[in-house]
Amino acid sequence: MSTMAAAVPDLAPEPPPGSLAERFRRVRAHSAHLAAPLSAEDAMVQSMPDASPAKWHLAHTTWFFERFILAARPGYRPFDPDWDYLFNSYYQSVGPFHARPNRGMLSRPSLAQVREYRAEVEMRLLQRLDAGDLDGEALQRLELGLHHEQQHQELLLTDIKHALWCNPLQPAYRADLVGSEQAAAPPLRWLARDECIATIGAPAWPAADAFAYDNESPPHRVLVPAHALASRPVSNAEFRGFIDDGGYREPGLWLSDGWARLQAGSWQRPLYWHEDLERAFTLGGVRALDPQAPVAHLSYYEADAYARWAGARLPTEAEWELAAAPLPVAGHFAGDDRFEPRAAGPVGDAATPVQLFGDVWEWTSSAYTAYPGFRAWRGSLGEYNGKFMCGQWVLRGGSCATPRDHVRASYRNFFPPDARWQFAGLRLARDA
Known part of the structure; x- marks a missing residue:
């Protein structure tokens, strides 16, 4: 992989590595938690061109960290070079990518392989973070990547909601999501x-x-x-x-x-x-x-x-x-x-x-x-x-x-x- 041009304009004070590592673990774990109720079949469905499969969200957010942080170092060996094409979203400047409307065609790699990818990239990144081996710009890209993943957490939910609604059975994403007691809307003023x-x-x-x-x-x-x-x-x-x-x-x-x-x-x-x-x-x-x-x-x-x-x-x-x-x-x-x-x-x-x-x-x-x-x-x-x-x-x-x-x-x-x-x-x- 080639190195990436600078992503942010000026350097800010480096965040404390420990707190950033804790947030990284928490955000990544939450994505896995949101995907846990989904079968491999659920995670592959793309119900319309504007939505993406849950599996793709899990892989793309991982690609973001690998591409824009780990791969910025010369000589980095990617987890799988072909996945750079599969899981790039729209970054023309880093290379071609799989067409967005066709993300639901990606039966391979499997959901299990995507989870392995997530675990491997997390391990590599945390090793560098814990070793103090990320410079200020890389830490800023990590901060951006966390907010990017949170955006995709919401998209994972809205996209799977649309996919399950399109199923004639209209199954629940989680049957335990019982509604709390209804509250009254305050008067409109x-x-x-x-x-x-x-x-x-x-x-x-x-x-x-x-x-x-x-x-x-x-x-x-x-x-x-x-x-x-x-x-x-x-x-x-x-x-x-x-x-x-x-x-x-x-x-x-x-x-x-x-x-x-x-x-x-x-x-x-x-x-x-x-x-x-x-x-x-x-x-x-x-x-x-x-x-x-x-x-x-x-x-x-x-x-x-x-x-x-x-x-x-x-x-x-x-x-x-x-x-x-x-x-x-x-x-x-x-x-x-x-x-x-x-x-x-x-x-x-x-x-x-x-x-x-x-x-x-x-x-x-x-x-x-x-x-x-x-x-x-x-x-x-x-x-x-x-x-x-x-x-x-x-x-x-x-x-x-x-x-x-x-x-x-x-x-x-x-x-x-x-x-x-x-x-x-x-x-x-x-x-x-």
């Missing part, structure tokens, strides 16, 4: 904010100590007009009102591309909802729909149409970040081991928005593009985010499938507007 000039975005990492992706920087000032933000996300019951009122049959509520996509896909309700509108497919199997929980698995088009129907709009990402920045990252995340959104329950401060973090990613009205002064990371990892800044929309806040320590107020997720298989919902906004 409108929280007004005067016009202001706000600073959004995160300082560029690794020059700054706190990790942030390159697409979150630099901090910059924006004019935020006077507006009001809904105090909580839209619930299943509220979205059912849109359905019952004919929202999926009224073209005047929809963007032109959204209406065309609705017709082509025969959309009549959120993804995974049963036609009786009383049940939904979950990672625990088919369950009664919780009317108070935030609605999930909406495309941008559906979220936008609902907002129009409600006489409102989607918030901009500046409005969202302005509301979220002062708040702790608290909510229902993957660590709750539920993997379904739930209502917030009683709240103490009616003037503070709830559930900005966790439960569902919230679509914004902001196109995914570069901030003023954006600089992609140098080298191959400059392909991580910047090359996707076209035809995508920003989501904020994390979901019930997101690791809690993976999100922050400045985090910018992005998907194309017709994406429905993620835990994506909405929060309303309106002009003052």
Whole structure:
């Protein structure tokens, strides 16, 4: 393997090796835990081009560590040279790769071999880490690799959910995922904010100590007009009102591309909802729909149409970040081991928005593009985010499938507007 060009712009102080090794072990073990309920057959299924098999997620995240850390040293001998082609995702600068829509064709290597690959790369990397044999840049790539693997942990869950839903038997990913008691959604209130000039975005990492992706920087000032933000996300019951009122049959509520996509896909309700509108497919199997929980698995088009129907709009990402920045990252995340959104329950401060973090990613009205002064990371990892800044929309806040320590107020997720298989919902906004 060839060496890799520098992946990050400037060196930051090296993190303590012990703490980084502990985090590496924890994140890697969690991926294995998420994959444990899956058979080899489950782990190979690719139900649509936008999703990937669980086996591929396990291998690709391992490839990332091997390719961008271990293989950066001249003379490194890869675990299997052919796998560099199989498990590269989209890094054109490091070589060709297997076509994304065909990842489900990879019956070989086996799931057992992928697990051996994971164990071997983990051993090699920890040996170098424990020996103090990784320089500052390699340690930064390790930090990035941990956040990258956490992204794929969420994708593993959302992708296997779609795959199992496509099975006529609609089997559960885990039958022990019993829903907790249902909580009541707090009353929806409108929280007004005067016009202001706000600073959004995160300082560029690794020059700054706190990790942030390159697409979150630099901090910059924006004019935020006077507006009001809904105090909580839209619930299943509220979205059912849109359905019952004919929202999926009224073209005047929809963007032109959204209406065309609705017709082509025969959309009549959120993804995974049963036609009786009383049940939904979950990672625990088919369950009664919780009317108070935030609605999930909406495309941008559906979220936008609902907002129009409600006489409102989607918030901009500046409005969202302005509301979220002062708040702790608290909510229902993957660590709750539920993997379904739930209502917030009683709240103490009616003037503070709830559930900005966790439960569902919230679509914004902001196109995914570069901030003023954006600089992609140098080298191959400059392909991580910047090359996707076209035809995508920003989501904020994390979901019930997101690791809690993976999100922050400045985090910018992005998907194309017709994406429905993620835990994506909405929060309303309106002009003052």
